[in-house]
């Protein structure tokens with residue numbers, strides 16, 4: 001397990017990754033409400049907020065846009081991804097090597113693993129190569145650990161999410177990015193499943209947009225459960241004013257304040 005103490009991915013052990021790989025994963029429909037957010041600069045600008053520890057993008061955006069922002073935010077490059085046009089069993093094409101990610105300035109790398117998919121074996125083997133290369137570069141590996149596939153009855157079930165966190169620990173990820181399991185207690189179980197205090201850090205995946213208050217309550221529950229923070233996309237850049245919620249997230253994640261205090 002890599003210590004994140006010296007990594008820009010975390011600040012005092014807390015993590016806030018701004019995810020912006022949706023143009024590939026979901027397509028332009030995620031930008032319908034705020035078409036200006038289709039332009040990567042608008043989201044890289046948001047990522048310069050003090051609360052954000054890293055911006056997570058695919059290789060193309062890292063190459064094309066990150067050079068103008070490298071002094072203001074750290075870079076997490078995704079190593080695999082799939083478009084929403086793919087209709088097969090959940091899988092994710094490896095589109096970037098760790099060597100190349102490091103060459104273009106990545107401080108961390110990210111890899112999606114669909115546990116339970118018919119592609120799981122192959123994805124875990126691809127993850128092995130990426131994880132070992134990340135170790136050589138001494139950069140942290142974040143696993144987007146998302147159980148899904150035809151055999152899974154309920155991917156958002158708390159035990160399944162705890163299993164996803166455990167899978168990240170077992171396979172050597174430094175950070176497990178998992179969906180919110182529904183309560184603080186379930187999140188505590190997930191954090192324990194990831195190895196607890198000395199295990200893989202657990203961050204909550206943002207999900208589709210909800211109200212400020214509902215979102216902050218979930219984030220607070222994650223922090224109270226021993227989670228390290230969050231990796232969030234739509235709940236930030238689908239908002240009219242992303243800065244306002246980032247101010248509140250800074251209070252909850254980095255300053256340990258209550259939801260009410262953060263909202264006021």
Ligand code: FBP
Pocket residue numbers: 019020021022025026144205206207208231232233234235
């Ligand atoms: P959100 O906060 O918008 O949910 O983003 C997190 C994320 O993991 C993105 O990195 C990724 O593009 C997306 O969710 C994938 O969502 P899903 O596969 O669940 O549709």
